[in-house]
Amino acid sequence: xxxxxxxxxxxxxxxxxxxxxxxxxxxIPKQIMVSYQEIAEALDKSIFKIEEAILSAxxxxxxxxxxxxxxxxxxxxxxxxxxxGLDKRISDKTKLPVxxxxxxxxxxxxxxxxxxxxxHKYQFLIRD
Numbered sequence: 001x002x003x004x005x006x007x008x009x010x011x012x013x014x015x016x017x018x019x020x021x022x023x024x025x026x027x028i029p030k031q032i033m034v035s036y037q038e039i040a041e042a043l044d045k046s047i048f049k050i051e052e053a054i055l056s057a058x059x060x061x062x063x064x065x066x067x068x069x070x071x072x073x074x075x076x077x078x079x080x081x082x083x084x085g086l087d088k089r090i091s092d093k094t095k096l097p098v099x100x101x102x103x104x105x106x107x108x109x110x111x112x113x114x115x116x117x118x119x120h121k122y123q124f125l126i127r128d
Contacts, residue, residue: 074098077101079105
């Protein structure tokens, strides 16, 4: 959380962080310093899959909804949306503005709560 990043080039990078663990070669406990660039590299393939899923979803989006997304952009919610640089990386990939929800950790739960309280309006979203 403290050193995580989605891109290797940040304007305001976090400091390197000490990580404790076991050396897999010697089996001896060891401490190493980890940089945000190393984390970004480690997460690159996973974030690439997220980007591809977003592009696929956008390609399958009906034209009237695509127009709204073009005007307002993409909104990210959940804890993963707080990963440094994720919004910029997705914006660069999609060429759309990307915003992080006001309260990303609670946004999904709040939205679900609203949908459940108004289930008659959102019944069409529920599949059997």
